[in-house]
Amino acid sequence: MTDATVSRRPVLVRVIARIPATLVLVALILLAGVIWGGLWSPFEDNELFPSVAYGLPQLTQGLWWTPLTGTFFVNLPWVYILTIASFAGMAYLEFMRGTRVALAYFWIGQLFAIFAAAMLLWLGALLPWPWAQVQSLMIDVGPSGGTMACIAAAAGLLVAPWRVRVWLVIIGFTVVSLLFWGALADVEHALAVLLVLFVDRSLRVQRTTVREQRLVAFFALLVLGAIQIVTTLVPTNGPFGSTDAVSGGFVDVGIDTVVILLVATGLRRGRRWSWVVTVLLSALNVLVGILLLVLLLITRSLNMPDVDLDGDPSATFATATLWLLLLVYVVWVRRAFASRRKSPIGSTAPPTLDEVKEDIHRYGGGTLSWMSTWDGNSYARTSTGVIVYQRRAGVALVLADPLGPEDGRAQSVREFIDQSEHAGLIPCFFSAAESTRAALPPGWRSMVVADDTIVDLPGLKFTGKPWASVRTAINKAGRENIAFKMTRMKDESWGTRAQLRAISEMWVGDKGLPEMGFTLGTLTEAEDPEVRLAIAMSPNGDVDGFLSWLPVYGENGAVRGWTLDLMRRRDGGFGPVMEFLIGSSAQFFSEEGAEVMSLSGAPLAHDYPPGAGIIADLSEKLAESLEPVYGFQSLHKFKMKFNPRYETMYLLFRDEADLTRIGLALTRAFLPDATIKQFAGAGLELVRGDKS
Incomplete structure (x- = not known):
């Protein structure tokens, strides 16, 4: 059978095919419960119980078979639920390492737990130890020694930091059970875990981070x-x-x-x-x-x-x-x-805004780097650069990539992570590029959050079928005398600025939420003298729409490109105004000698390849839910008209346990001024959108 044939099987069938030993053991235990009635009545009251149960009394009587027979029985009906659930560890172990390894851990763990417990209680009963004397007379049934060994072995297969966390839960459970309940089964569980802990040696707490x-x-x-x-x-x-x-x-x-x-x-x-x-x-x-x-x-x-x-x-x-x-x-x-609650981050005093701009001019940056200059951001100086972040909900939320020399990026990332954790914050990087992802410490996770849409400007020509919609918009604008103007906010008249504010306020009012922040600017950010505006003016002097463009610096202060930020249009104005403005801007920047034009990324609108996994499925479903409010998918499809290439943007985080806090931090970063009432209103809009 070929690998292609196997891959076409349903996931459940493929999983079942890889855990035969686990399924056989579960089936034998259930079969024994049906034949001898243990599924509906206490098996410990059955006359067969003393003949198959294991323990020190049975071994001293020469009932050598009991460690084997007792494995397939359960003493009480409700315990079957826990028993079957405990085989999850063996199933995972068998799925990851194969049937032979899983059976070895199960049977060695089961037999060791039974015989070692008998030996320990026999020695304890010789002493004036009431607990040991009582437990040495007990007998038991069930596979829990073997399943606990498999659970412990499965914990050793987990990736960091989950390996240490699961090990701590297992050890905590067995220690507390043994110290404060101390039944025969608790002794067996502790011994099985101790055996795997000694043999496997996957618990290495001396290598844990500050966070762990x-x-x-x-x-x-x-x-x-x-x-x-x-x-x-x-x-x-x-x-x-x-x-x-x-x-x-x-x-x-x-x-x-x-x-x-x-x-x-x-x-x-x-x-x-x-x-x-x-x-x-x-x-x-x-x-x-x-x-x-x-x-x-x-x-x-x-x-x-x-x-x-x-x-x-x-x-x-x-x-x-x-x-x-x-x-x-x-x-x-x-x-x-x-x-402390407001512990500083950074190796020295944080840089000023002017110093941050100077670093961007000197070393250049990515398509989102100029967003570092916006209000609400904090700066952490590392030995090789600057990290731009916001402190939200106990999270140090980094905006895009570190600033500074490219060869110092990995050092900046590591220093910021250490400094954030020492400050009691959860570090993560939002809208980071592949180069930052490659600089992460081992074990960190990544999740695609958007695709940066890049238009290469050298030699740009709007010819051929792929550019038909853009070419049509520019030609139509010419026929209707729609003028294109590349300018700056400070250079415009009071009347034009008033129109820009009115258009923007009308757009925000339709959303039911305040303007978003973090990676989405407002007219306040557009007032920066280094930010340019592309304006479409009708013949009567009305502003039909406008864009704002953030500079993308290369080294030595040269602007190598521009990033799209604001997109606003007047209701009832020129129809294809956005196609006209973006196309005209591309021509303008190309003639100036710019290299790239970024249309920014539409969140939750990544084109995932087939079989990308659960994160892709979750992102696509979330994008469908948010589409009626924010139109991420529509925006992504609109940008495809400009035939861009794509550069993946990532959310970088230490492990999945942080995602809830990171999600809250992102919500507060994007909507810092939104009220509960506004969130509820947006939620109602989502519901209405789902029903339509």
Whole structure:
């Protein structure tokens, strides 16, 4: 069978074909549940249960087959849901590494968990350890040791930083389950994970970034908070003792939960105050554990009556031990928690606007570089250039590409990422070019957000069928005496400027939202003396439409091209005014000797190749939804009339967990002044557009 034949199969069929071992094991477990009734009644009440269940008692009785037979049974009907779901790890492992590897991890993990747990409990039962003595008499069924081993092995296949995050969840789950519940299954789960952790060695926390160090502390504090809540609501009985349900006040737990959530959020953002509070909380809990231990030792050494404690004090010692581990960790990575709410970004004092313009004149820039001079932007000086960004919703949102020498771009990118993370911000680059994408650190992601439409100007001629619509618009304008004028705002009369403002205000009023910002300018930006206006004037002196053009600098202060920003037309004016203005501008710039003319990118209007994946599907569906309001697809099709070439623009980000915050930051950057009412109105317009 050829690869082409396989690729034509439905995705579900291809996935199923690559996980046969997982499906067979699931089918055997379900079949056993049907034959012996475990799917609808507790199998642990079945007379067959002692003959197939595994555990230390069965092994000491010589029932050597039980580790195999017990794998295919489940003790309670509702546990089947968790059991079948746990095979997802094995399915992923088999899909990525093959059937043999998946079966090896499953069976070695299952058998090791069973025999190692039996050995551990046998040794523990020899000691005066009530928990070990009780658990050594327990027997169990189920494949959870093998599935936990597969889940742990699957975590090792994930890309950074998800590998460390999933490993932390797995370790947190197994440690908490073992310490505070400590059933035989919990011991087996912990041993299976420990085996894979030792063999696989895919968890390398020493290589984590500042951001990951904060996430580890954030997750650890949440786990400790969850422990406090759970031990309050339900009784526990782990290796270190037991606790009673509702052993503390619910009001106290509620207050503690709020405090922990606030402090954990501060840790995730790298705030110094949250680090200080975490150190104090950890030290306080460790001190409570130490004082309790001293109190018990004193009372017992003096033969005094034991202090009446709520629950087994050993559980308090276990919790204090976890707090001690957190204390050691946050002190170890204390440099990751130095950010303040308005921590500056940059190796030195930020450059002024005049210095930014000077850098653009000296080193040149891309088609969006002049947008760096607009209001609302901040500047970070690196050792090799300048980064232009906006601070929105905890995100350092970079506009386009770094400014400065081309050979220093990678250094600027790396420095800005480090500085942003130390400031507690999420760095990302919006509308970045391929060269910036290539300068990213390993593991960063990219998403196409637009195609920059470039018209090459040298030798430009509007001949042939591809230019028919542009040629027709220019000829029609000539017949109707529509004049083309390339000018600057400051050079126009008060009356012309008033017409420009009226046309622009009418266009904005039709949208129901204020004018967008960030990469979309307004008439305020068009007043810049270096920005040019292309105006279409009717014979009676009315402005039928206008464009604004931003300069694109090459090296040594030479303008090598122009970027389209504003496009506005008067209602009832000359029909093909935009084709006329853009075509006439192209001729004008070409005659001046410019190299390129950028028509800018239409967001969410990228032409994806077949099979581009889920991001392409999502972008296309989102573009269809937004079309009634912003017309991105229509704008993209309009620009195709000018036969451009395309340069991809990217959103560059560290990982998918940041996309929600980045989406919020982009919304506030593009619409910083929009109100909730205006957003709601735009949403209603989207709904109406979907129904039409």
